[in-house]
Amino acid sequence: MTAAVAYAAAPAAAVPCPETPRASTGARPRTGGGLRVRVPLRIVVGAQYRDAALSVYIKVAALAMRPEGCTAKVSVLAEYLGLSKSVAERGLKDLTNPDEADGLTEVITTRRTLRGGRGQSAHRVVRTAAPDEHFVWVPVRAADALTPRLLRLYALIAYAEARNVPLSVGDLGGMLYHHTGKSAGQHLGARQAARLIEELGSTGWITVHARQGLQGRHAYETHRHPVHAVVQAPAAASDIHDGSGADDHAGSLASREDQRTDRLVKRAGAGGSIRRRRPTGSRGPGHGERRSNTSGPQIAQERGDLTRRAWEVLEPVRHELPAVRPFLLRRIDAEIGRQLAAGAGVERLTARLTARWASTEDPRRGDVGRWILGAGLPRHGCRLPSCEDGTTWSTGERCHLCANIAAEASAIEETRAQQPVPAEAPPEPPAPVRPPTTWLPMPRPEPGPEPPGPDEREQLRAAATPETVRQALAELGVPAAIRLYGRALVLPHLADQHDEGNPA
Template identity: 55%
Template sequence: MPLRLVVGVQYSDAALAVYIKIAALALRREGCTARVETLAEYLDMSKSSVERALRQLTRPDQVDGVTEVITTRRTKRGGQGDSAHRIVRQAEDDELFVWLPARAAIALPPRLLRLYALITYAQTRRQPLAYSDMGGVLVHQGGRSAGEPLGDRQIARLVEELAATGWATVREREGLQGRHAYEAHLRPLHAVAASPDIHDGSGPDDHDGSLSEEDPRIDRLKTSAGGSGGIRRRRLQEVARGPVDNPPSDTFRTARGQGPSGAKGGSSGDGSGPSLSARAWSVLEPVRHLLDGIRPFVLRRIEAEISTQLAAGTGARRITERLQRRYATTTTVRDGGRWILGAGLPRHGCGLRECEDGVLWHTGQTCQVCLDIALCAPAPAAEENQPPPAPEPAAPVPVPPPPPLPAGAAAPELTRVQRLALRETATPDSVRAAITAYGPAAAGRIYGLQRVAQELNRLDGYGPEEAPDAH
């Protein structure tokens, strides 16, 4: 959708919904061939509202002269009229636009649809939004205040209504400079009944619209013979009063009673014992084998926990996939009921309802709130991060020197370790004793030639400074 449609006050709120539906139908090869009556039925709007929106879209804009929807009238060979052919104009290369899901035009009222489009564009451009910014786009559509911006209280009420539909999430005071942060979703987080637009009345208006026949090649069949839209049909529906008895089928009774006969608290195969409801049994599909022999008290707690989560807006598919994912990462389950209540059913994550174990359920992206919490967590102490010190190498065990031998004796065969130990503890007297006992050559092999040469020079009468170099 072009941004000029979102922020342009010359276009009504209904024009946005009509444009989205036409753009979606125009993606077909033959383009959009639905009549005004059919478009009104799709969008839960009156035919006169759709006609006024089409006049704004098919005529040159009074501001810049741009025509958003190109309409071509068609006539059959016999002269009988056919439904008009409509397509949307091709956007310019440098034009700002925003992608919106087509289902939003059906699920949201026109006023909330415009607010949703504005939040989606601001989220894409990473621009902060304030109530004053929204009020400049959402203006009064009629009356004495037509064209004037909405007040902060009216904007706050619309934001609250949009958040209640599940199409957007409001994070209070988490934006720039204490503003609210808004997150638009491609699909609603929970099922909400769409509210029809009844501001222009619910009945068909014979003064607007085309008198040509309907093109049957549309994306769905009409559900009423009169084709006056779905609003009146919903009002005429009658709801059955009084209690309705829907006993569980034999399949559920037999499967829920598959525990061993006589087990403590197990449900019996005839359905006389405690049993789960059909929706709880469907949710527990990945872990049904863990229900064998569970006590009635635990079964009732499982039923109550599932009912509480479903009533809070958590979908059954989400709970089922949560159980399947956690059971796949569990090695051993000793107590099935205890595992379902303590590990399988509880939701893990931050305060956001759509957060599921640190991942946004509807998009599969990493939850930014959980990521911020992890980044803001205090770092552990420095000494805890340091690796343990490496053990010091053990000191070599000193090797005792061999006992002195008489003069002329043969030098002992020493290992390298023994020679190093002797050289570290050698004194001038021990070197001279080795020279006298073993001779200069053998003493040189034990204490080193340089040490032996120094002692030989001293024995010959040279001083330490006058001693010649030993080679």
Template identity: 65%
Template sequence: MPLRIVVGAQYRDSALSVYIKVAALAMRTDGCTAKVAVIAEYLGLSKSEVERALKQLARPDDVDGLVEVLTTRRTLPGGRGQSAHRTVRTADPAEHFVWIPVRAADALSPRLLRLYALIAYAAVRTQPLAVGDLGAMLYHHTGQKAGQHLGERQAARLLEELDATGWATVHHREGLQGRHAYEAHRSPLHAVQLEDVAPDIHDGSGADDHDGSLTSREDLRTDRPVTKTGVGGGIRRRRPTGSKPTPLVDNLAPTAFRAAGHGEKRSNTSGPESGKPGGHLTRRSWQVLAPVHHLLPGLSAWVLRRIDAEIGRQLAHGTGTERLTARLTARYASTETPRDPGRWILGPGLLRRGCHHPGCESGAMWHTGQPCQVCLENQAPAEDRGAQQQRPVPEARPVRPVVTDWVPRPAPAAEPPPTSDLTGEQLRELRAAATPDAIRQAVAELGRTRALYLYGHRLVLPHLTEPDPEGNPA
């Protein structure tokens, strides 16, 4: 998808979903020949919304004058119309783009899809994002605030919705300079339950001045032909395209939790009711928080949404519901009654303790209960360092000085060394049979120089500690 469609304020949010579906169908040999009703059925939008998006994509925009979707009307020789043939513009090689899975357009609402595309592009470019930056690239397209970008609170609410779908993960305060870090996934981490609600199809296909299509027949050579029941037969839900976020299917708290004084009985396994105002916890969060239900009535709506988002983040990373419930049960049993229940649940209650191994739970493997080997290896060097610090330092023993009798170097000979009158073999035999008395006798009678020549330095030097008979000091 070209980046200009993602960041361009001239395109409505539904234009992204329609462009992705048309581009995917246009990869076929005969291009995209799907009817507007079929595209609407794919995306879960109304026909009028798809027609408005196609109108923006098929006409030159106000900024660059580019046409993103090329539409060709088709008519049989008899005059009967067929569905239009659509292809997408060939992108320039130097143009910025972002890869978006086609399944994301089918599963996400247009506004969440645009937010997902922004996160995917920033992740590839390694650009840090703030909530305000994301809100500045999302715009109101209807109402009194049409053309204005969203605020930080609206962007944060959309991020929570996108995180709950499993298509993206928000790593709180793990980015650059305390920002949130965002991760876009090629497929959802968990399945999301959707309502089976038919879209609004009353706008229909009409004249060109009503954003309609002039075609009346459908080329059935598609991978998903229209059923006899119409567009609403196999649709999943109707998704709004305005700036107001859609509440989750199961995002409401039980009746007993909504307000104090209500004596209605409620089963712990029935989950919160949907469609009632004032709820801030999903059914899965209510099940996780079963050990601390008595701490929840005094918490504010903002804290409850934070708790629900934290539970959803950990569930998206693969932590099971039973594991979170057991964690809360064990930690609440080993602590006193917290003065601030909300801070305790978000901090010591829910945060995982242990090493980087996913199955480690406070130093033990969650599925087996055996000690974590990684934690044991990490603790061993620390224990060794502590033992070395506690070990008494031995007292330094006095070092006895080493007395060395240095043998001075012999004085240079007054006369040149004698010429060799013995062969090497004879000298080796003489030195092999030498005794200390013979060496001292040779030094006294022949002199130091002659003795060194006959017996060598190794045998003669130990006997030169006495004064030289010739008057040279030893």
């Protein structure tokens, strides 16, 4: 039994879990918390579904509550969710194809075409769930504000909270999967799950009560709304033409959108539809010069380099943006989106850019795009997210942590100033100079008697007796005796000496 199956089959009161204090008691959200969608648990825990499939299912189910059903194009769904069109297409493909486990289709799609052959956006509804099927309630606003992986983690925690099932970080990591790369199909580790829980807690959609659950586990509390305002920036990802049509025709079959869709943003570049065009040049006949095509988009927002919220943040330096390269504009847009998702508002980023642009002597001498990334957008202050250059942004008062740090630094400086200056130690006497080393030549060896020649050695060996060999060994040594009498005559006497010196 896998962790996902055991998680879904856990009874409502299987394990008693102590009641934790509610973090949303003092919050003042909007009444009701917004619309919720009943999501089958198989989509949340199934490894065959991508993380984006859950986000797409919630948005389709919410739009399908209208009398005419969901008639939004895939690009509009991606724009609502802050995803690229290709990611939304992949998630929708998992929902519209029969499941490989039990053959269920979660989203039923009906193609629509006018009599003239012109395609319309498809009509989509969700499958009617069985009465005894496990499910979890998920707010629609969570799908708009959270990334697909954080949304899946939120749904897992919401189901555990509703069923009163205690959770550990390892349990959550065992129900989240890698869907791409070399680790595709494998579970996430406990360390990755802990990072995701920390990131989800910073958005305000859950509250983590450390070590307040059963047997020292963390207790998790989900909210139908974030306890503080969080703005999720749309992800800027490239469109690789993964459509909802047949596999041999990449791209959607629809060429026109149903105008009854309550679409919020209609301008290109402000949402998930970020197909970028580059103006092409043409050469006039008979001319060598290259003429630019002025029919293409000329500003960054029309090209899709900047989203609408990034354009609002960059209002203080808008007159300098035409000189910034598109690559840097996309990096600036990604940085603004990251800070907005972390909780910083548009007004705060705009005020930060305005103050730093006015206090900088002449940033126009260098690259303005690099100045925005390196000096204009980074937050300065302590580790508290609300600190802005030593001031609490929400109240305008001085940050207490920065004040404590400054007080400690001043106290350390005062203590150092009050301490007496140690007297300088007398200089050490210089080391005595060593006299230079004088090397004497090695004396030459004294000349000795010349060694006997071959004829003399032959005569000595012919007249050798055991006594003369032993005498040569005692007087001259083993090497000299071997040179005179040879190994055959000397070695037996060496063996005799060894036996005599080591009696048994």
